[in-house]
Amino acid sequence: MRSYIAPPTWQEGVSHRAGWFLQPPEEPIVKAMFAVYAARIDRDQPLSGLELGERPAPEARPGWSTVTVKAASLNHHDLWSLRGVGLAEDKLPMILGCDAAGVDEDGNEVVLHSVIGQSGHGVGPKEPRSILTERYQGTFAEQVAVPTWNILPKPKELSFEEAACLPTAWLTAYRMLFTNAGVRPGDSVLVQGAGGGVATAAIVLGKAAGLRVFATSRDEAKRKRALELGAVEALESGARLPQRVDAVIETVGAATWSHSVKSLKPGGTLVISGATSGDRPSHAELTRIFFLELKVVGSTMGTKDELEDLLAFCAATGVRPVIDEVMPMDRAREGFERLASGEQFGKVVLTNP
Numbered sequence: 001m002r003s004y005i006a007p008p009t010w011q012e013g014v015s016h017r018a019g020w021f022l023q024p025p026e027e028p029i030v031k032a033m034f035a036v037y038a039a040r041i042d043r044d045q046p047l048s049g050l051e052l053g054e055r056p057a058p059e060a061r062p063g064w065s066t067v068t069v070k071a072a073s074l075n076h077h078d079l080w081s082l083r084g085v086g087l088a089e090d091k092l093p094m095i096l097g098c099d100a101a102g103v104d105e106d107g108n109e110v111v112l113h114s115v116i117g118q119s120g121h122g123v124g125p126k127e128p129r130s131i132l133t134e135r136y137q138g139t140f141a142e143q144v145a146v147p148t149w150n151i152l153p154k155p156k157e158l159s160f161e162e163a164a165c166l167p168t169a170w171l172t173a174y175r176m177l178f179t180n181a182g183v184r185p186g187d188s189v190l191v192q193g194a195g196g197g198v199a200t201a202a203i204v205l206g207k208a209a210g211l212r213v214f215a216t217s218r219d220e221a222k223r224k225r226a227l228e229l230g231a232v233e234a235l236e237s238g239a240r241l242p243q244r245v246d247a248v249i250e251t252v253g254a255a256t257w258s259h260s261v262k263s264l265k266p267g268g269t270l271v272i273s274g275a276t277s278g279d280r281p282s283h284a285e286l287t288r289i290f291f292l293e294l295k296v297v298g299s300t301m302g303t304k305d306e307l308e309d310l311l312a313f314c315a316a317t318g319v320r321p322v323i324d325e326v327m328p329m330d331r332a333r334e335g336f337e338r339l340a341s342g343e344q345f346g347k348v349v350l351t352n353p
Helices: 076-082 166-180 197-208 220-229 257-262 286-291 304-317 329-341
Strands: 002-005 029-038 050-056 064-073 101-103 109-112 143-147 151-153 188-191 212-216 233-235 245-250 264-272 295-298 323-328 347-351
Touching: 029 329, 050 329, 076 329, 109 166, 151 304, 166 197, 166 245, 166 264, 166 304, 188 197, 197 212, 197 220, 197 245, 197 304, 212 220, 220 233, 245 257, 257 264, 257 286, 323 329, 329 347
Parallel strands: 188 212, 188 245, 212 233, 245 264, 264 295, 323 347
Antiparallel strands: 002 029, 029 050, 064 101, 064 143, 064 347, 101 109, 109 151
16 A cells, blocks of 8 residues: 655745745645556447556545455456446546455455445445445455445455455356245256356356256357366257256346247246346247246345355355456456456456465
């Protein structure tokens, strides 16, 4: 952490024998820190708005705590922010990053729940729900401030890097499977787009919970990895499944929507939390949805209680997030480029010393 003197604003001084003179007021000391932030919005070339450099460190405020970030992980949400989705230009510059694990002001190892305003703690009951980086500065920095309510103890069984992967993608997958799809051990699930953060988490969590998991990907290497993580079968995108499934975990959107609907048993559930290929499928499959009484459920993030359950589940079972690569935060641009290319399998994690 570094400090610098804020630029002075000169004011007229007091009368003196030698005449009037200008006298500087007290100059506030502003702490600065290294951060990775959105400086501009560019919908076509989002990485052109990504900057690495100094930003003001968090200031103390009632009901909030400052956490020293040890590890933070990338999500597609960060790329969408650079395109201006969920991030207004009047909020720039905005430090990116939703997920983090670190050390609080009392020296405790902690994990952050990144949904602000869900309970009203620290912001008041009338503030709408938001995710870090939409209204409040994010985690890709040396420090981050969040409502104290949003801080959870980090299980000792998890490293900072592992814990930092859980609050967005893994929490989203956990809620999709066990809250919104309502699947039980022995049920079958299709996970579209193996390799993405949520999809990878769904495969691992589904396997650990006794589900029969099928996965799809256009990439042969990713299909192989899906099998290694516990999928019973990994197929090319759009390929016919050997059986219809009880639930589909959908994050791809338009490109896989029709296949997802056609893969469900009568009465099955399609849970969607993203649309990386677009949100306007050419075939909505409405006739199939109402005739087979299929359920379509939207899902966004998860609750603090669900994150606490997920942390406990990982600590107790030995389940660990799949990490594609760990790199220091000053190499964040490489991490963003890897995420944007779709080459990663699992989470890209940024660390501070």
